[in-house]
Amino acid sequence: MAATTPATSPVLAVTSRPETMNHVVVVLGDTSINAFETSGLLAANDNICVVLASTERATIEALDGPAGFRSRFPDRVFTAYLKPAPTDFAQVPDELLPWLTPRPASQRLRGGAEGALDRADAATRLLLSEDFSMAVNAALIWAHARPIQGVHLAVGVLGFAVAGRMTGSGTLPAAVDLIENKLVDFAGAADEVWIDLLIGTASIHQHPRREFEDARVGSMALVAELGFAVANPAVAGPSGRFGAHLGQILVLGPPDGGGTLKDVQEANASLQLALSAILSGASQRQREALRPGANRTVNGRRPDAVFAGIGVLEVVFDPARAARTVAQRILATMPEPNGSVPA
Amino acid sequence: MTITNPRTAGAAVQHDAGEAARRVLAAVSLGAVAPESYPAQLHCQDRLTEFAQAAFGKVRPDASAIAAVARAELDDLRRTELRTDPFASGCFGQAAHSIQALPDPLDPAGINAGVAGLITEPLVAACREVDRAAASKLKMRKRTERKRRRLKAEIDLFNQKLRPVLADHIAGLVRDDLSGELARRDEMNRRSQTALRRRRAEAADPGDDIPGSHRFSCGPRVEVVLKAVAVKRPDLLDRDGRPTDATWAAFGANAASGELGVMEDPHRAIDALQRFLESMVAEALDGLTLDALYALTGEPPEVPNWIGRSAARLQAVSREEPYRVRLAQVPATASDALYQQILYHIQTATRSEDGNRLQLVELTYAFCAEEVLRADPRGLGRVLASIQLHASNPQLATAIRAQLATTALDRHYPVHGVGPEIVPPRSSGEVTVG
Numbered sequence: 110m111a112a113t114t115p116a117t118s119p120v121l122a123v124t125s126r127p128e129t130m131n132h133v134v135v136v137l138g139d140t141s142i143n144a145f146e147t148s149g150l151l152a153a154n155d156n157i158c159v160v161l162a163s164t165e166r167a168t169i170e171a172l173d174g175p176a177g178f179r180s181r182f183p184d185r186v187f188t189a190y191l192k193p194a195p196t197d198f199a200q201v202p203d204e205l206l207p208w209l210t211p212r213p214a215s216q217r218l219r220g221g222a223e224g225a226l227d228r229a230d231a232a233t234r235l236l237l238s239e240d241f242s243m244a245v246n247a248a249l250i251w252a253h254a255r256p257i258q259g260v261h262l263a264v265g266v267l268g269f270a271v272a273g274r275m276t277g278s279g280t281l282p283a284a285v286d287l288i289e290n291k292l293v294d295f296a297g298a299a300d301e302v303w304i305d306l307l308i309g310t311a312s313i314h315q316h317p318r319r320e321f322e323d324a325r326v327g328s329m330a331l332v333a334e335l336g337f338a339v340a341n342p343a344v345a346g347p348s349g350r351f352g353a354h355l356g357q358i359l360v361l362g363p364p365d366g367g368g369t370l371k372d373v374q375e376a377n378a379s380l381q382l383a384l385s386a387i388l389s390g391a392s393q394r395q396r397e398a399l400r401p402g403a404n405r406t407v408n409g410r411r412p413d414a415v416f417a418g419i420g421v422l423e424v425v426f427d428p429a430r431a432a433r434t435v436a437q438r439i440l441a442t443m444p445e446p447n448g449s450v451p452a
Numbered sequence: 453m454t455i456t457n458p459r460t461a462g463a464a465v466q467h468d469a470g471e472a473a474r475r476v477l478a479a480v481s482l483g484a485v486a487p488e489s490y491p492a493q494l495h496c497q498d499r500l501t502e503f504a505q506a507a508f509g510k511v512r513p514d515a516s517a518i519a520a521v522a523r524a525e526l527d528d529l530r531r532t533e534l535r536t537d538p539f540a541s542g543c544f545g546q547a548a549h550s551i552q553a554l555p556d557p558l559d560p561a562g563i564n565a566g567v568a569g570l571i572t573e574p575l576v577a578a579c580r581e582v583d584r585a586a587a588s589k590l591k592m593r594k595r596t597e598r599k600r601r602r603l604k605a606e607i608d609l610f611n612q613k614l615r616p617v618l619a620d621h622i623a624g625l626v627r628d629d630l631s632g633e634l635a636r637r638d639e640m641n642r643r644s645q646t647a648l649r650r651r652r653a654e655a656a657d658p659g660d661d662i663p664g665s666h667r668f669s670c671g672p673r674v675e676v677v678l679k680a681v682a683v684k685r686p687d688l689l690d691r692d693g694r695p696t697d698a699t700w701a702a703f704g705a706n707a708a709s710g711e712l713g714v715m716e717d718p719h720r721a722i723d724a725l726q727r728f729l730e731s732m733v734a735e736a737l738d739g740l741t742l743d744a745l746y747a748l749t750g751e752p753p754e755v756p757n758w759i760g761r762s763a764a765r766l767q768a769v770s771r772e773e774p775y776r777v778r779l780a781q782v783p784a785t786a787s788d789a790l791y792q793q794i795l796y797h798i799q800t801a802t803r804s805e806d807g808n809r810l811q812l813v814e815l816t817y818a819f820c821a822e823e824v825l826r827a828d829p830r831g832l833g834r835v836l837a838s839i840q841l842h843a844s845n846p847q848l849a850t851a852i853r854a855q856l857a858t859t860a861l862d863r864h865y866p867v868h869g870v871g872p873e874i875v876p877p878r879s880s881g882e883v884t885v886g
Contacts, residue, residue: 207845207846207847208845208846208847209845209846210845210846227842228842228843228844229842229843229844229845229846231844232844232845233845278844279844280844282844282845282848283844283845326838326839326842327842329835329838329839330839330842330843330844333835333836333839333852334843334844334848334852337848337851337852337855338848341851343847344847344848344850344851345847345848346845422669422670422758422761422762422811422812423664423669423670423809423810423811423812424664424669424670424671424672424742424758424809424810424811424812425664425665425669425670425671425742425808425809425810426671426672426740426741426742426745426808427665427671427808428734428737428738428740429734430662430663430664430665430671431662431671431672431677431733431737432730432731432733432734432737433730434658434662434663434671434674434677435662435674435677435678435681435733436726436729436730436732436733437655437656437657437658438657438658438674438678438693439678439689439693439695439699439729439733440651440652440655440725440726440729441652441655441656441657441658442657442694442695443652443655443695443699443700444695444696444697444699444700445652446537446538446539446645446648446649446652446700447537447539447697447700
């Protein structure tokens, strides 16, 4: 392979390549929001807009605040607070009811400091969230309407969640179903539309035991649910269209933990790298490689989802650590000392 | 005192002991033994004996001072010796041998006998005459002066003979103070040297990998780092990174500049060697980045090896060949040597702001959900059982329950090429899912 011309800086490398499509990134949950916000992707790519959804009111308020993330990109950042669902579903459309999980009033406000929100709560909140629905709609309009400089107009939707606990893992299938439903209104507006999913699974050992267990279960449940949803879209959500535009499902990190995402810093770095590759691959070839059409298995669209394996290696030059090992090598190869051996 | 050679340390001590004896015996004079206006009856011989014996009792501080000076000078000699060769062991041993040859100090009986043996008949007679003259009521000045001069001559002769006896006693005290200590330090030095030799002989080569901070982290090859150190310290390592004899000398100089006791304790000596080597390497590497490391040595980065090690660790063989996508973030530095190498293999490599951290990721696509779940060592049934209470909506919960009820859970995976099977990860031997 011939090497491409190196750019002088990362930002220049990104902005100088030809655009071919617009992206909507749907970020679910606080961990994912943190990873995305710190990735710098929005600043480096003008063809990306983002929907940030959280069950934590404070998170959304911080994003929407005067100095918040949204204020930096007011036309490309859409936020949605997934507020607690009502205890009474009388006002809810009938077609939604089979996918909602009712809770008694005593449990309605669970979450945050009061206890763990569960996956069903999170999914119910998302399906009932007007804010989220409007935010996705606005984002899709932006992505379809923005003029593009490239060979053709394509729109990519990336669902990004860290299955750390409940919000990310619980809402992702529902979010995909909702997006599929929205895309009906955009049929024909773009040459191609597909939905990729990027999931960071739990493997952060520093978690307290209970949180880690929640994350492990959440990760497994999400993987299994996506499998069932692709196999039978009717069980995934009210639209019955789950998977119609599905592209890649990328899973980062072993569910049992073990080092790929060693800590929050490394998790963010890995997630940002994958995000960066999907959203702003430095060459058109990379983008093509990630397209659904480039993957035989997805293209075949058999009734089972396609998942990804992940391998990570970091090569770190730490002089102090290197000095220990190299000193050991030097010692092992030191010449025989001069002089007689003492008796 | 100036000890220029540990073999003559004893002679130097003896010399200083002689000087000290002379100073001490200056107090044993005619004026002290027979004061002219003595109010009582004089007993010159008794007084002379007392003064002489007392002189032996006063020399211990002098002996300690001589020992301290000798110790300091021998330490200096030892430092000089260490600077050239940390395995030299001449100083303390030879000094101990030389000092051991000094005479024993005298005990009280020996002191009494020694002093008594120097009391001669003329001295006794001179003392008696001065005693008598001092007691006489009609003192004839002229005759008295003559008697005192005679006694003075006898006392000077007595001191002259007493001085070497006292010097030997002082030297003996110094010997008692030093010889054991020097012999012990010599012995400990030899033990430390033996320990260092053994440590060198038994040192295991750490291999060619510098471990990272976790399982999926590594450093550049030892060989490359070693060559970089060799470039920075050609005085200690040859071109291939092999240490030369000068490294031992440098270690000796390092030890000589610090506390000498370190080299008199085998454990501390080994630690000192380890610290010396580590600090020497760390100083040579100071300020180098990952990129600069390869630029400095001219070694090609082991990119293919790194890419191989970043291969996806989930290896559930699917009906489809896995499709691989490789990603990289390369430290952005001035030379771009590393970036160009990575770019040759991974065209989508991007730069990162972290100057010393190269990150490689490989994504593979070929696995269906069931295969992924089957790869879980607990088995699909247990996975489904544990998650069925955590479904995100009632419809999926029902589907999972139905699957759990109907799926025949066999753990016998089809052979390769026919269906999914588990391939253990290459490095760890542990199956992970992800």
